């Protein structure tokens with residue numbers, strides 16, 4: 791069960807402390823999930839773009855690992871990330887370890903950032919990487935899950 795537990799949890803990417811990751815955890819690279827993490831409802835927020843920019847300025851290597859077959863070329867271009875693997879078969883360990891090789895970093899120096907506890911967090915933990923779970927409170931799936939639970943206690947609707 792411990793494999794499902796992330797090292798850290800945040801509501802959005804921009805809440806992540808780069809100082810903590812770099813200085814305390816000795817992280818040298820970030821592997822991002824795409825859908826629901828970098829791109830939320832097919833949009834990339836200014837805060838996320840700034841975070842990527844700051845990470846690059848601090849010398850972190852950045853990549854995208856996605857299970858999706860199609861990634862929007864336009865969005866990838868906006869992010870200017872060149873190390874990308876789509877159709878990755880997360881949570882298998884292999885795609886994470888292969889990406890570590892491409893980034894020329896040992897798995898322990900990499901933090902995986904994703905919004906799925908299975909494909910991203912379980913996969914990262916099994917690969918020996920630091921795992922950061924993005925629990926996007928505004929996502930459609932999250933709201934659906936919450937409203938289901940609220941219905942049980944008599945609350946019918948949330949915005």
Ligand SMILES: [Mg+2]
Pocket residue numbers: 823824825826827904905906
């Ligand atoms: Mg995702």
